[in-house]
Amino acid sequence: MKTQPYSGYLRRAVPAPDAELTSVGPDTPCGEYIRRAWQPVAMLSELGERPLALRILGEDLVLFRDRSGRIGLLHLHCMHRGASLEYGIPMERGISCCYHGWTFDIDGTILSTPAEPPTSRIRETRCQGAYRVHVHDGLVFAYLGPPDTAPAFPVLDTSLDGAEPVPFAIRMPCNWLQVYENTQDPVHVVYLHTRISGAQFGDASGADQAIEYRQTPLGMINVQTRRWSGHLWTRCTETILPNANQTGAIWESADRPKVFQRSALTRWMVPVDDGTTLVIGWRYFSEELDPAGIGDRARVGRQSIDFIGQTEEERSYEERQRQPGDYEVQVSQRRIAVHALETLASSDQGVAMLRRLLRRNIRALAEGTVPSAWQADREGIVPTYVQDTVVAAPEGACDLAATGKRVADLVLASAQQPRAARRAWIAARLAEAAAD
Ligand code: FES
Numbered sequence: 151m152k153t154q155p156y157s158g159y160l161r162r163a164v165p166a167p168d169a170e171l172t173s174v175g176p177d178t179p180c181g182e183y184i185r186r187a188w189q190p191v192a193m194l195s196e197l198g199e200r201p202l203a204l205r206i207l208g209e210d211l212v213l214f215r216d217r218s219g220r221i222g223l224l225h226l227h228c229m230h231r232g233a234s235l236e237y238g239i240p241m242e243r244g245i246s247c248c249y250h251g252w253t254f255d256i257d258g259t260i261l262s263t264p265a266e267p268p269t270s271r272i273r274e275t276r277c278q279g280a281y282r283v284h285v286h287d288g289l290v291f292a293y294l295g296p297p298d299t300a301p302a303f304p305v306l307d308t309s310l311d312g313a314e315p316v317p318f319a320i321r322m323p324c325n326w327l328q329v330y331e332n333t334q335d336p337v338h339v340v341y342l343h344t345r346i347s348g349a350q351f352g353d354a355s356g357a358d359q360a361i362e363y364r365q366t367p368l369g370m371i372n373v374q375t376r377r378w379s380g381h382l383w384t385r386c387t388e389t390i391l392p393n394a395n396q397t398g399a400i401w402e403s404a405d406r407p408k409v410f411q412r413s414a415l416t417r418w419m420v421p422v423d424d425g426t427t428l429v430i431g432w433r434y435f436s437e438e439l440d441p442a443g444i445g446d447r448a449r450v451g452r453q454s455i456d457f458i459g460q461t462e463e464e465r466s467y468e469e470r471q472r473q474p475g476d477y478e479v480q481v482s483q484r485r486i487a488v489h490a491l492e493t494l495a496s497s498d499q500g501v502a503m504l505r506r507l508l509r510r511n512i513r514a515l516a517e518g519t520v521p522s523a524w525q526a527d528r529e530g531i532v533p534t535y536v537q538d539t540v541v542a543a544p545e546g547a548c549d550l551a552a553t554g555k556r557v558a559d560l561v562l563a564s565a566q567q568p569r570a571a572r573r574a575w576i577a578a579r580l581a582e583a584a585a586d
């Protein structure tokens with residue numbers, strides 16, 4: 151319907167959100183899809199001697215470390231009569247419920263039912279709900295899918311790039327998808343982060359960009375190419391399905407040549423439930439990623455990260471109104487954004503493509519096709535596609551879109567090279583192209 155001036159009255163209805171992409175609880179198609187990949191559920195530093203209650207994908211869980219140091223993730227409510235295991239007592243082996251002392255191992259096996267007679271067979275016939283866990287670089291990951299479908303834990307190549315990973319975890323009061331799809335909206339970097347709120351991530355990111363979107367074996371990248379201080383800068387920002395993404399240097403100055411510089415931020419948008427998201431991952435620190443030393447490790451952790459606009463707590467409401475950031479735009483799209491009320495335009499190509507890929511995979515799984523595991527190389531490491539490349543370019547010498555295409559082709563093709571050789575391989579191909 152073509153709308154008319156002063157037509158608010160005619161457009162009051164707020165339809166339901168797009169459940170296929172936004173509902174994540176038990177037995178929803180999207181929840182089932184996200185459950186098929188390992189999910190970070192907590193920072194290891196949050197797990198002390200007491201159990202930690204968690205809510206992930208609409209399910210109440212308890213994470214604990216037993217006294218021999220093993221980590222378990224169990225259903226929160228004790229299978230006996232439902233008392234919460236957040237009040238449980240970690241034992242040498244497993245955790246003991248505080249109500250009647252039933253003790254569960256980290257895999258959910260019942261180790262003892264002290265109030266029952268020795269002849270009781272409950273221990274042999276029943277189990278507390280439990281999930282597999284894996285710790286990597288200070289994050290606790292869990293596999294919440296069907297027990298016989300757990301893929302090998304995927305180590306991303308960016309975690310072996312020599313940068314220091316610093317874990318963080320931020321809760322956001324909105325649906326996971328609106329946080330996730332923001333990364334495939336490179337247009338907002340120019341507007342929100344530079345022209346509207348002032349340069350939140352460096353002046354270079356405000357330059358006009360040529361953008362294209364590419365599928366990758368893991369999901370998709372957007373390829374942003376800008377001209378800045380005598381250089382052409384091509385950034386690939388990566389989405390790794392179902393719910394991870396990777397971004398390059400936070401304050402890229404793009405004023406000196408570089409090739410295939412990797413991730414400054416690898417994160418998962420883990421749904422707590424339909425209306426809350428745990429944004430959890432690693433901030434990467436290195437001289438290469440931040441030569442000016444703007445980043446601050448001390449500000450990275452629980453509900454905090456060292457760049458602007460990611461939480462409600464960091465600034466006053468007035469400051470957030472005057473210079474809004476990612477948090478303000480994502481959370482204010484409503485608790486769950488309503489796609490039926492959007493006016494998607496040509497600048498939303500990345501968002502539309504991401505939703506298409508998600509919908510395709512969600513439907514395929516619902517019809518019985520299990521999503522393929524992230525492809526690892528011969529060493530068991532997953533090649534990824536996030537990167538920044540900056541080449542010298544005299545004014546008017548190069549075409550932004552052609553440069554972006556060339557870099558993207560090389561980044562994608564380089565995944566066939568041994569991991570340690572990718573950067574040199576891309577550099578050599580770019581040098582050949584420059585010599586032509
Ligand atoms: S409720 Fe947990 S042992 Fe009884």
Ligand SMILES: [Fe+2]
Nearest residue numbers: 332338343476
């Ligand atoms: Fe942003």
